[in-house]
Amino acid sequence: MKRLILAVLFLAVASSAYAIWPFSRPTYTLTVINGSGSGSYKAGTMIALAAVPRSDASFTAWLSTDTAKPTDSSTWGTHPERFEHVNDATTMFVMPKTAVTIQATYLLP
Numbered sequence: 001m002k003r004l005i006l007a008v009l010f011l012a013v014a015s016s017a018y019a020i021w022p023f024s025r026p027t028y029t030l031t032v033i034n035g036s037g038s039g040s041y042k043a044g045t046m047i048a049l050a051a052v053p054r055s056d057a058s059f060t061a062w063l064s065t066d067t068a069k070p071t072d073s074s075t076w077g078t079h080p081e082r083f084e085h086v087n088d089a090t091t092m093f094v095m096p097k098t099a100v101t102i103q104a105t106y107l108l109p
Helices: 002-020
Strands: 027-033 039-042 046-051 058-064 090-094 100-107
Antiparallel strands (some): 046 090
16 A cells, blocks of 8 residues: 555656656846847857947957856956857857846947
């Protein structure tokens, strides 16, 4: 009788676990200013970024509001650990576990 009760209990727990597994990972909003790549992404996703070309200025770097691993004390930073090439107009970005805004910056002549 104990084995039957344990088997029924196991099946009840297993079926409940199946109802929530596999679970869906949350998505976070990426907003890109002066470029493309905005959207909702799961943490760890590699996202292609492309800065809007400007005839009056040259691309300088990508800046981010991501404070998960800040490299300085300001609100905006380059956070190179998230960018494949922070100083390239086209690059890849690793989505953190938070909403983030990225901005392409330019240098005027």
